[in-house]
Amino acid sequence: MNQPERLADLHLHLYGSIGPADWLEHVKDREIDWESYESAFLEAYGVAPPIRDVLDRYRAGDSGAAEEFRRLFVFGDDDAGNFDRFQAKCNLLIEGSRIGEDQARGSYGQVSIDEVTNVAHAVIRSQQAQGIAYAEQRMQVPDGAWILLDALLNAYAEYEDSTFQPRMVVSLPRDDPWRYWEVARALALGPSGHLVTGIDFSYHEEGYPPKDKKPFFDEVLRFNEQHPERALAILYHVGESFGDKSLESAVRWVHESAELGAHRLGHAIALGVDPEAYGPHTRTECVDERIDQLTYDLAHAEGLLRHGLEVDRESAMEELGRLRSHPPDEKLMVEYDHSRLADVRRRQDYAMEQVRALGAVVEVCPTSNRRIGGISEPAHHPVHRFLDHGVAFVVASDDPGIFGTTLRDELRWVVDAAGLEPDAAHELADRAWRYRSEVLTGREEA
Ligand SMILES: [Zn+2]
Structure with missing residues (x-):
């Protein structure tokens, strides 16, 4: 494939971007209590990770130790399909981070600031080496550790005169984003606010229906109207993990997030995955999700019909009436046969048409989708x-x-999997440039 000239990576988590060699340098000389990392790893993999031995050997100059550390660090294709295993590997980052030490003390100081700053520079060095020219880094700090966001911005400001453009996206907790929002908006209005380009919601989506975020999204959109030069993109991980609900509801969540005003949708697997991937199977969902789904079906009956799915209004109304007397968290069984899976496909066709019309952009991360x-x-x-x-x-x-991937690997995967012309990688890379947060919020002309 010809290499695209100007790469932009728009979906990145700062700590998830640090490479094993840099992290090994960060942890190698410190006294770290690896116990909880080791026990979670043992639980997930059935074998304890030889972290202490690997570090001892690395310090003693054993040339194979760095490669062994890399294998402990990277969540590869062999590890895929199990979230506990992913978490177990992430714990090497979490337990090795010094932010936890400050968190235990209850105040954040130089130790954490130095770490965040070093991580930011190390990640940027590796991005520059790959030819990436622009990167939106998401970062969620512990509640109250706002000083770390300042440190990150200071680090990013050092690249002001370089050809590399780092951007900060503040990740907010799904259960209560408001305190974090106060901080994010103050940063956006501050002296380095041009480097803060969005807010993000990530981590577990189960239990957090997008509809509950309406007041919050409205507030961000109002802020954007008042401060167009510092407008913040709403980036929302959705439809990535949906084991707790029907496939219909998972599709609807993605559509609803776009309707609420999200600029970019993280993963949105539910929107376009082939439903036959799951085959005939049974799932469960709560009564209140089913009520939301029936209400959606009635409201969107016309559009769904255009895509070949007929909503039986009478039976939907009757089911709604019946469900209203049930406890909202009661679990309902949902059975899928090939015919119902085909209906899910029609719903996706409609939702994709709507997402396109609403102007929301989906962030596709192939390796992550494969492994998580x-x-x-x-x-x-x-x-x-x-x-x-x-x-x-x-x-x-x-x-x-x-x-253990790169943006070029991800682009290549899409070109190969979709059988696109080799030059398509250039076009895909150009898209990223057009869908940067600054452009989507109107801060910058397309
Ligand atoms: Zn993500």
Whole structure:
């Protein structure tokens, strides 16, 4: 493949971007209590990680130790399909981080500031080496550790005169984003606010329906109207993990997030995955999700019909009436046969049309989808349907350090899996440039 000239990575988590060699340097000489890392790893993998031995040997100059550390660090294809295993590997980052020491003390000082600053520079060095010219880094700090966001901005400001453009996206907790929002908006309005370009929601989505975020999204959109030069993109991980609900609801969550005003949707696997990937099976969902789904079906009956799905209004109304007397958290069984899976496909067709019309952009992260999202078969990956339906999407790398991947690897995967012309990588890279947060919020002309 010809190499794209100007790469932008729009879906990145800062700590997920640090590579094993840099992290090994960070932990090698410190006294770290590895106990909880070791026990979670043992639980997930059935074998304890030889971390102490690897570090001892690395310090003693054993040339194979760095490679062994890399294997402990990277969450590879062999590890895929199990979130506990992913968490177990991430713990090497969490337990090795000094932010936890400050968190235990209850105040954040130089130790954490130095770490965050060093991580930011190390990640940027590796991005520059790969030819990346622009990167939106998401970062969620512990509650109250706002000083670390300042440190990050200071680090990014050092690249002001370089050809590399780092940007900060503040990740907010799904359960209560408001305190974090006060901090994010103050940063955006501050002297380095041009480097803060968005807010993000990540981590577990189960239990956090997008509809509950309406007041929050409205507040951000109001802020954007008042401060167009410092407008913040709403980036929202959704439809990545949906084991707790029907496939219909998972599709609806993605559509609703776009309707609420999200600028970019993280992963949105549910929107375009081939439903046959799951085959005939049974799932469960709560009564209140089912009520929301029936209400959606009635409101969107016309559009769904255009895509070949007829909503039986009478039976939907009758089911709604019946469910209203049930406890909202009661679990309902949902059975899927081939015919219902085909209906899910029609719902996706409609939702993709709507997402496209709403102007939301999907962030596609192939390696992450394969290893965390459980999409092991390339033919099932949502990107094929996104291409067929003209859904705006951008290819990104999510946690390139943890996955041992690069943005070029991710672009190449899409080109190969979708059978695109080799030059398509240039076009995909150009898209990223067009879908940067600054452009989507109107801070910058397209
Ligand atoms: Zn992510």
